Amino acid sequence: MKLAILYHSKTGNTKEVGEIIAVGAREVTDVEVKCMSINDIDYEYLNEAKTVIFGCPTYYADFSWQMKKWFDESWGCKLGGKLGAMFATEDYLGGGADFTLLTLAGHMLVKGMLVYSGGSAEGQPYTHYGVVCIKNGDSEQRERAKIFGKRIALKTIELFK
Numbered sequence: 001m002k003l004a005i006l007y008h009s010k011t012g013n014t015k016e017v018g019e020i021i022a023v024g025a026r027e028v029t030d031v032e033v034k035c036m037s038i039n040d041i042d043y044e045y046l047n048e049a050k051t052v053i054f055g056c057p058t059y060y061a062d063f064s065w066q067m068k069k070w071f072d073e074s075w076g077c078k079l080g081g082k083l084g085a086m087f088a089t090e091d092y093l094g095g096g097a098d099f100t101l102l103t104l105a106g107h108m109l110v111k112g113m114l115v116y117s118g119g120s121a122e123g124q125p126y127t128h129y130g131v132v133c134i135k136n137g138d139s140e141q142r143e144r145a146k147i148f149g150k151r152i153a154l155k156t157i158e159l160f161k
């Protein structure tokens, strides 16, 4: 079962966090994972994926314009009915990453995705709207990102197998 991670990253933090999420997701048997920049997407893989996890940096307490542009232009991409989850990076605590996650969620809902974060339902560590890392994350944030990847992969199996 295919899981895609799609990120926008200019200076590498969000890419790195996406790759950590991928490590966690790959721990789940029967889940194949591809982590891709929005500038280099394997669209065949993306269309076949059951799950897409989106990630981007926080720009002025919102999601990056590059990610917005991708959503605005992604008409040919089949996102409806797929499971979706989000992650974001920011430079400092309170920099607006929660808003980045919620804006991402809004766009995913418009595309008809089933948006899931694990929230507090999966216990500790809590991932209320998704994963947030300050830059590329300290060890605790990176561990949370890995666990998040595994949880989303397990949910993929639960929903689609």
Ligand SMILES: Cc1cc2nc3c(=O)[nH]c(=O)nc-3n(C[C@H](O)[C@H](O)[C@H](O)COP(=O)(O)O)c2cc1C
Pocket: 008, 009, 010, 011, 012, 013, 014, 015, 056, 057, 058, 059, 060, 061, 062, 089, 090, 091, 092, 093, 094, 095, 096, 134, 135, 136
């Ligand atoms: C135009 C711009 C606006 C930014 N605005 C914020 C912000 O509002 N809050 C914040 O915490 N970080 C802000 N940042 C920092 C980035 O969110 C942060 O460095 C992020 O991890 C960069 O991701 P990347 O390395 O994947 O490109 C901004 C960076 C840029 C370039």
